[in-house]
Structures are given as C-alpha cells and as structure tokens.
Amino acid sequence: MHPERMLFTQSEWVPCPRCASDSVSRPMFTWWGGLLGPRIIPEVHCNACGHHYNGKTGGSNNKAIAIYLAVAFTGIVCLLALIVLTLLRLR
Numbered sequence: 001m002h003p004e005r006m007l008f009t010q011s012e013w014v015p016c017p018r019c020a021s022d023s024v025s026r027p028m029f030t031w032w033g034g035l036l037g038p039r040i041i042p043e044v045h046c047n048a049c050g051h052h053y054n055g056k057t058g059g060s061n062n063k064a065i066a067i068y069l070a071v072a073f074t075g076i077v078c079l080l081a082l083i084v085l086t087l088l089r090l091r
C-alpha cells in the first residue's frame with residue numbers, strides 16, 4: 001500500500017459509478033455497521049444521486065457488509081455467551 005497517501009484519504013475516493021460525480025462523502029453512521037462499520041469498510045455516499053458504493057473500487061459493498069454483519073453477529077453472540085457463563089459461575 002502507499003502510507004504517504006493515507007493522509008489524503010478524503011480525496012482518494014473513486015467517482016460515483018452511477019453518475020460519475022466526484023462529490024462524495026463518507027457517512028459517519030450506516031444502518032448495517034453503526035459507527036464502526038464505515039470505518040472498516042470504505043463505504044462512500046454520492047452527494048449527487050445518493051448512490052452508496054465502495055470508495056476504493058467503485059463496486060458494491062454488499063459482500064463486505066454481509067461479512068461484517070456475520071462477524072459482528074458472531075461477536076455479539078460470543079460476548080453474550082461469555083456474560084451468561086460468567087454470571088452462572090458467580091452464583
């Protein structure tokens with residue numbers, strides 16, 4: 001990768017694949033990933049047509065989002081199981 005380009009990530013997004021606009025913004029919050037998701041997956045939002053896509057490749061994020069949701073769900077289930085086991089052990 002190019003570490004020196006990390007400082008300029010805001011202008012590194014590829015133009016919108018639907019309308020070719022380069023006016024895109026990074027959402028702070030998404031329905032699928034909350035606050036953390038868009039920091040892990042480079043999801044961007046087109047200001048011109050509202051299209052959501054992968055800001056690095058211009059492709060769809062659906063597969064990455066599905067993986068993210070699966071990992072997040074597994075993590076939550078494991079965390080709950082850990083809490084229940086801890087509570088059971090305390091009694």
Ligand SMILES: [Zn+2]
Pocket residue numbers: 016017018019020021046047048049050051
């Ligand atoms: Zn667009």
